[in-house]
Amino acid sequence: MPDLAFLALSGLVIISAIFALEAKELIYGAVGLAFSLIGVAGVFVLLGAEYLAMFQVSVYVGAVVVLILFTIMLVRRESGRIVEEEEPCRLGRAGMLIAGLVAVAVAEAMLILAPLSPETPEFYQAPLRELGRSLATSYSVALVILGLLIGATVVGGLTLAKIDREEKADGTAQ
Amino acid sequence: MRRLQGLPALDEIVSLAVRIITSRTFLEILVFPGFLNITLSAAFLTWLERKVIARVQLRIGPLYAGMWGILQPIADGVKLMFKEMIFPELADARLLMLCALSLMLIAAAPVVAIPFGDGLVIANMEIGLIYVFAAVSLFPTVILLIGWGSNSKYPFIGGLRSLFQQVSYEIPMWFSALGIVMLTGSLNLTEIVKAQQNIWFLVPQVLGFAVFFTTVLAELERIPFDLPEAETELVMGWMTELSGVAFMIGFLAMYIKLYLMSALITVLFLGGWLGPPLLPDPVWFLVKTFLVSSVIVIIRGSFPRVRIDLLLKAGWTRLLLLALANIFVTVILIVLGLDWMWRV
Numbered sequence: 001m002p003d004l005a006f007l008a009l010s011g012l013v014i015i016s017a018i019f020a021l022e023a024k025e026l027i028y029g030a031v032g033l034a035f036s037l038i039g040v041a042g043v044f045v046l047l048g049a050e051y052l053a054m055f056q057v058s059v060y061v062g063a064v065v066v067l068i069l070f071t072i073m074l075v076r077r078e079s080g081r082i083v084e085e086e087e088p089c090r091l092g093r094a095g096m097l098i099a100g101l102v103a104v105a106v107a108e109a110m111l112i113l114a115p116l117s118p119e120t121p122e123f124y125q126a127p128l129r130e131l132g133r134s135l136a137t138s139y140s141v142a143l144v145i146l147g148l149l150i151g152a153t154v155v156g157g158l159t160l161a162k163i164d165r166e167e168k169a170d171g172t173a174q
Numbered sequence: 175m176r177r178l179q180g181l182p183a184l185d186e187i188v189s190l191a192v193r194i195i196t197s198r199t200f201l202e203i204l205v206f207p208g209f210l211n212i213t214l215s216a217a218f219l220t221w222l223e224r225k226v227i228a229r230v231q232l233r234i235g236p237l238y239a240g241m242w243g244i245l246q247p248i249a250d251g252v253k254l255m256f257k258e259m260i261f262p263e264l265a266d267a268r269l270l271m272l273c274a275l276s277l278m279l280i281a282a283a284p285v286v287a288i289p290f291g292d293g294l295v296i297a298n299m300e301i302g303l304i305y306v307f308a309a310v311s312l313f314p315t316v317i318l319l320i321g322w323g324s325n326s327k328y329p330f331i332g333g334l335r336s337l338f339q340q341v342s343y344e345i346p347m348w349f350s351a352l353g354i355v356m357l358t359g360s361l362n363l364t365e366i367v368k369a370q371q372n373i374w375f376l377v378p379q380v381l382g383f384a385v386f387f388t389t390v391l392a393e394l395e396r397i398p399f400d401l402p403e404a405e406t407e408l409v410m411g412w413m414t415e416l417s418g419v420a421f422m423i424g425f426l427a428m429y430i431k432l433y434l435m436s437a438l439i440t441v442l443f444l445g446g447w448l449g450p451p452l453l454p455d456p457v458w459f460l461v462k463t464f465l466v467s468s469v470i471v472i473i474r475g476s477f478p479r480v481r482i483d484l485l486l487k488a489g490w491t492r493l494l495l496l497a498l499a500n501i502f503v504t505v506i507l508i509v510l511g512l513d514w515m516w517r518v
Contacts, residue, residue: 027322031269034315050301054308062311068316125232128300128361
């Protein structure tokens with residue numbers, strides 16, 4: 001049964017990822033991305049990381065996809081316009097070849113590191129309480145640095161917004 | 175004939191089907207905490223809302239269909255089901271149908287984790303609270319897509335307002351529930367209810383309750399926070415261009431959300447199914463849930479709508495600060511050693 005679920009979820013992830021890349025309309029691409037991310041959350045659940053899966057859903061689908069949608073809507077006013085096909089670049093084939101070679105190399109490396117086996121490996125599932133405790137004790141420095149980083153990002157975003165507004169105010173004054 | 179020998183006999187299939195249908199999990203998913211319960215309760219809530227609002231405004235409300243008009247939701251459902259679905263010419267009808275269906279799915283998703291009685295829960299998840307919040311956080315995506323797909327001014331403005339409101343009120347909502355998690359040390363909703371055996375969380379978490387209730391009102395887009403649906407400005411908000419069955423699904427989804435968010439308030443702050451043993455557990459739970467829903471509905475009858483800038487300012491400055499203050503109060507409670515009462 002888990003195999004069936006895994007196959008279904010992988011199919012969902014891959015097909016919706018391809019759809020996200022190939023969709024003519026950017027909005028459909030964002031929808032495909034949302035489905036792909038939900039599929040990834042499902043894979044996390046299968047691996048026993050429910051906590052991660054929930055945050056995958058709420059942060060990626062609930063916030064990042066919304067951000068993408070919002071950006072698309074701000075930039076593209078008229079709906080129903082189709083992205084024009086660009087002329088295929090001559091270097092495109094070489095790029096695809098290199099990408100394929102890289103993919104094969106990564107797959108080979110993964111096979112060498114972790115050979116395929118029919119059994120599902122045992123995962124160590126840390127209880128949530130233990131996770132929280134280790135975050136607050138042994139990884140507290142990393143946690144504080146991450147918090148500072150996010151705080152700096154917020155301050156940076158606010159500053160950018162404020163600079164924009166001040167320039168506009170100057171423009172009207174002149 | 176040889177191929178048919180491998181097939182099970184008809185009575186075996188029938189007995190298997192009966193066994194599946196009468197199994198506890200199946201009944202839980204389909205009947206009590208699951209599908210039938212939420213759809214019927216949501217339909218009942220539409221009737222309750224019309225009746226209560228009518229009383230507030232000195233009217234009678236639905237009257238003719240059944241006793242006190244209680245069959246009115248069914249009549250409305252039948253009417254909507256037979257209506258033609260009309261979409262504007264440039265609207266994205268496929269996207270709208272997909273979004274209406276996913277709205278229903280997302281609205282119904284939290285029922286999986288909410289305990290309606292001791293052990294009466296479809297999946298007793300260790301991270302039930304986060305699961306419910308994750309499901310709720312998917313709403314803005316779908317509503318924004320509906321607003322865009324309608325290709326019309328009012329739904330689009332409604333969708334944007336809904337996005338601002340729901341995304342910015344999610345943060346105080348998560349923070350205001352954090353005090354309870356700190357007191358119980360668990361994210362499991364069943365354990366959170368069991369921790370309230372002595373005193374409901376309403377008492378030590380008054381501040382958290384106030385913030386949580388306000389943010390739930392905003393998440394539900396109810397008055398005084400019904401900006402995305404402001405009928406005097408935006409016709410029907412992001413639902414304007416939905417019609418027929420799509421409208422019914424979207425409308426029912428919002429009432430299912432109302433029902434399940436009331437259930438979540440009951441679980442977190444009002445002791446869930448706990449009560450004097452006069453009534454069975456699920457009945458206590460339903461009574462409390464419908465009381466919370468009625469309070470939300472009465473608020474609709476008595477308050478005006480707020481402005482969007484005031485709403486956002488209140489969310490980011492006041493509510494977030496109050497939620498953080500609630501966390502500090504909880505920390506003081508724990509430091510003073512008063513949290514033994516709620517430890518699981």
